[in-house]
Amino acid sequence: MKNSMEIKFKAIAENVSFARNVVAAFIMPLNPSLNEISDIKTAVSEAVTNVIVHAYPKEEKGLVTIKVNTKDNFVEISVIDNGVGIQDIERALTPFYTSKPDEERSGMGFTVMESFMDKLEVKNNKNDGLIVVMSKNLSEAVGM
Amino acid sequence: MQIKSRIVNKTLYILLSGELDEYTAPKVRDDLDRLMETEKGFVQIVMDLSELTFMDSLGVGVMIGRYKKMKQLDKPIFISNPSRVAERIFKMSGLYDIMPKII
Numbered sequence: 001m002k003n004s005m006e007i008k009f010k011a012i013a014e015n016v017s018f019a020r021n022v023v024a025a026f027i028m029p030l031n032p033s034l035n036e037i038s039d040i041k042t043a044v045s046e047a048v049t050n051v052i053v054h055a056y057p058k059e060e061k062g063l064v065t066i067k068v069n070t071k072d073n074f075v076e077i078s079v080i081d082n083g084v085g086i087q088d089i090e091r092a093l094t095p096f097y098t099s100k101p102d103e104e105r106s107g108m109g110f111t112v113m114e115s116f117m118d119k120l121e122v123k124n125n126k127n128d129g130l131i132v133v134m135s136k137n138l139s140e141a142v143g144m
Numbered sequence: 145m146q147i148k149s150r151i152v153n154k155t156l157y158i159l160l161s162g163e164l165d166e167y168t169a170p171k172v173r174d175d176l177d178r179l180m181e182t183e184k185g186f187v188q189i190v191m192d193l194s195e196l197t198f199m200d201s202l203g204v205g206v207m208i209g210r211y212k213k214m215k216q217l218d219k220p221i222f223i224s225n226p227s228r229v230a231e232r233i234f235k236m237s238g239l240y241d242i243m244p245k246i247i
Binding site: 016 | 165166202208229
């Protein structure tokens with residue numbers, strides 16, 4: 001069965017918990033295992049935190065869009081912003097690379113997304129901003 | 145996020161309860177730093193993460209920041225009871241090389 005949803009919210013730290021919990025709630029009908037839920041919540045948290053920290057350097061924060069598509073046990077999550085994008089995506093994906101080392105940031109966000117999901121794709125949006133698409137097959141799901 | 149602490153046998157035990165993320169991290173950093181500055185008579189720290197219900201890679205930065213401060217005072221920090229997610233992130237980051245895990 002196919003299902004989909006889309007939410008849009010302000011890119012501020014208060015909303016990180018909201019974002020990961022909404023996505024977790026949406027995939028509940030697929031009966032994911034507890035481990036799969038926490039993997040997905042962690043990956044969503046990383047992606048949304050990246051938007052908050054990097055996408056909108058100006059005072060006025062823009063929006064984050066999250067789209068989730070599911071088909072049977074397959075979950076695809078897109079995290080989209082209209083911010084500054086990333087000039088060198090390859091470097092940004094390098095483990096431990098951070099553009100803000102003075103803020104106690106570990107530079108592990110993309111590495112965590114990559115290892116907690118099955119697949120990760122990062123690309124600059126045509127007009128502006130970044131699109132992060134990550135997907136996971138819920139192989140531990142208990143079924144309907 | 146809640147932080148509780150007690151000193152037993154010159155060890156400062158710190159219990160972190162709740163969710164550690166971009167929103168809660170600034171206060172956690174401040175509270176931990178204040179605690180480590182005001183508490184006296186301890187030679188090492190054990191971070192008990194048994195009640196940490198959520199953590200992402202931000203937790204690594206928070207831990208390394210505290211490690212650097214305590215290293216100046218020659219006081220080691222140990223990690224105790226990490227969740228499955230915290231364990232994976234700490235292993236990936238190599239954090240256990242500087243803050244070993246204890247049971």
